[in-house]
Amino acid sequence: MADLPFGFSHGDDPDPDKRKKDPSGDPFGLGGEGFDMSDLGQIFTRLGEMFSGAGTMAGAGQQAGPVNYDLARQLASSSIGFVAPVPESTATAIADAVRLAETWLDGATALPAGTTRTVAWTPTEWLDNTLDTWKRLCDPVAEQISTVWASALPQEAQAMAGPLLAMMSQMGGMAFGSQLGQALGKLSKEVLTSTDIGLPLGPKGVAALMPQAVDALTEGLEQPRSEVLTFLAAREAAHHRLFSHVPWLSSQLLSAVEAFAKGMKIDMSGIEDMAQGFNPASLADPAAMEQLLSQGMFEPKSTPEQTAALERLETLLALIEGWVQTVVIAALGDRLPGTEALSETMRRRRATGGPAEQTFATLVGLELRPRKMREAAALWEKLTEAVGADARDAVWQHPDLLPGAADLDEPAAFIDRAIGGDTSGIDQLLEDLERNEGPEGPVDN
Template sequence: MNLVDWDFAVTVGARVAGPGPEVSPEEAAAAVLELREGADRSTPLVSDFTGLRTEAGTAPVLVVDRRGWLRANADGFSTILKPVVDKLVEKKGPPSAFAEAIGTRVTGAEVGLMLGFLSSKVLGQFDPFHDPHGRLLLVAPNIVHVEREIGADPTDFRLWVCLHEETHRVQFTANPWLGPHLLAQMHQVADTLEPSALLDSLRRGADAIRSGEGSVLDLVSTPEQKEVLDRVTGIMSLLEGHADVVMDGVGPTVIPSVAQIRKKFNQRRKGVGSLDKLLRRLLGLDAKMAQYRDGAVFVRRVVDKVGMDDFNAVWSGPETLPTKAEIADPDAWVARVL
């Protein structure tokens, strides 16, 4: 049984997203090759800078189009929402074939609207929930679109994106406990939602895109739910901030135009109608940009104080991850863990 027709969600999302910028077959092939090479080149750069060691090829690198990103995320959401589906079947039993077909198609359309919008914005993503060790997705049409939009050197920009996304691959593959721990947190969030509340939140998210109002997380209000979400926020802030620090640390050594790229990209992050504004609507707060900003401040302050080797204690296990409060107070994390 499903709550969402994921195949239909992908179809709707692909229609919303469109194919992306126009490129010749030769340009497309060159971009795919350069992104694959950039990901391979980034692995030792990230490992040397961070001190995190991982075997080459532990998680595959996939250069995808927007539909490929949609398919991967539909699969990921299906995994995360499994506890809700199991709970619904346990409580009420399976619905009739007709009710399931109609209901899942409606929610599929609403999820597809959200994912379709996101799929036109995301440059890359590490999917830690894909068996056995995750996979790295690089969304080629979006990378080409942004490099054209900000007037960046394509070779430099592609390597810059690869550095950020490869950092996420290294984070998870060098610390195999991290993916299952994050999935467990996501399952806890999903498990606290009643199926009817989840469906309401999906519809609210779709409405948020249309109207700019509402929040998917308006229904996440119990102390238990907020506690889990605070833990997830702490983890995501660490991961995103750490990747930004690596980009800025490694970038000047291998990317000649990195300063111009960072300046233009930061300006784009503030842009009207961009991914951060969508996430504000869906989450009810400036979550994504706060994760980059606050997480990077946390990592820099701890590394400046104790050095990268001692900072890497953060990857020892769930108990050493920073809380949401510690992200804002790095000294508190140092005092507790070190």
């Protein structure tokens, strides 16, 4: 995982004895040589002035929570700059493409249309319409980071470091907001649709395409723009069919992110390293503060809980992307000559880690890569051949019916169950769903 944020590590400790190197019992070096405790009030005053100035820069809103989203939005908007409105002719072409794609998709899937409105977004409009979802994705990890500082300290150190940790949480929110804003500003110019990263970022039922990014993609392809536009409209419409008619799907994706955050553990060696020769007077210097935050004050470790949550997320993303690819090829394959080539382009774009994955990995240490997308697409294709589109899509009725990670490696057993090899458990579950409407349990991967 590249570009790990805020000192993320994979849990390896290169020096397990480092904790023994500072026997002073002073976790922040407050009594160290060269620092007068009487200066602490002045330092806090200067820090307050720095926070006040940062708040003015972020706008009228105030930070509420672990991330300064006012700052994030301001920086993203500044990065985007002036954007001309989408011409009416372009918006009409996109609406026509989605309408045509919906007609063709009707013959390829049992799930009905999920779009209620079609729009053409500028990068600024994408930012405005997706920021609320980014908050839901970033808050769990940022919240865990902001609270884990104090909980990881010994009890006697918490009282001493309390004011400092509170200010570090404020600065952490600003640093996270700064990174988020810069990343979203870049991402807003590169995403193709509202579901381009496999998550429902925009409002429910709103099919959104990004003309500026679509034009940039078309320049490097052999297919004409109208064909690329129709293909992307079909992908967007197919995603919305899933997210609109599989009610548990969106919550499962967000739950996987939350489970990743809750599984976070802290290696205190980062704080202890910082304590060696640390001078709190440097905190009054914004440049020194930024450098301190970029180095990371703590080392969240990869844990079994996080690994399991990441596998669930990757598997679910792969199943979504594989299903969309299968359905789109079935709907467009005989109508658009470039469907197979465009599908391979999108598969590679997702599988090799595009801008969305890099953005999210940088922000919260969590990749959004569907690592087994090819295997998932092959499973959906074989399942379609074996049981038909209606039975294939019925698998989405409940998370317990979906293939798991092992099924992507060995799909034969799953397909055998679907065609009658062992359906007793599935039949009973479907009966329970019809009687009780079923729980929204976790995906069993």
